[in-house]
Amino acid sequence: MQAAVRYNYGSVDKVQVAEIDKPEPGKGQVGIEVNNAGLDRGIVHMLTGVPQVMRLGTGLRKPSNPLLGIDFLGQVNAVGEGVTGFEAGQLVYGNGVGTLAEYAIATPIQIAVVYPETLDYSLGILPASGCTALQALRDQAKVEPGQRVLINGASGGVGTFAVQLAKHHGM
Structure with a gap:
């Protein structure tokens, strides 16, 4: 699958589209096929590593996770062991890991609500x-x-x- 990644902190020129393995949900996780993903100030902080204090949680010298993206709108494509209330094909939105990609992972608590199909798809990037x-x-x-x-x-x-x-x- 394709994903936006960066292997070092810096400006947008550090971002590249890479072919990576599709993430599979583990125990207590939900797999998402991403339709829309949001860009906000938080992504800029993750990209640049500024403020530097955040690097205590994201990697001191370089990002511990190369994937970018938090917000998503998409369909559940798989559920991990122990997950209830979600099934493949449901249209959902919320926060996940590495949502600037074709597929991402989220936990059930990060998927706030099942996305109402009557709303505009662009609203899925707001969570x-x-x-x-x-x-x-x-x-x-x-x-x-x-x-x-x-x-x-x-x-x-x-x-x-x-x-x-x-x-x-x-x-």
């Missing part, structure tokens, strides 16, 4: 930024309806969603 904004407002800041929030830096993916979610929830 990382939207979920991050929701978790920041609801889970971390514990903002309640009627409270006021200041969202600094609302020009990126997370900030844009945070403004919309705050307004929707009466914050």
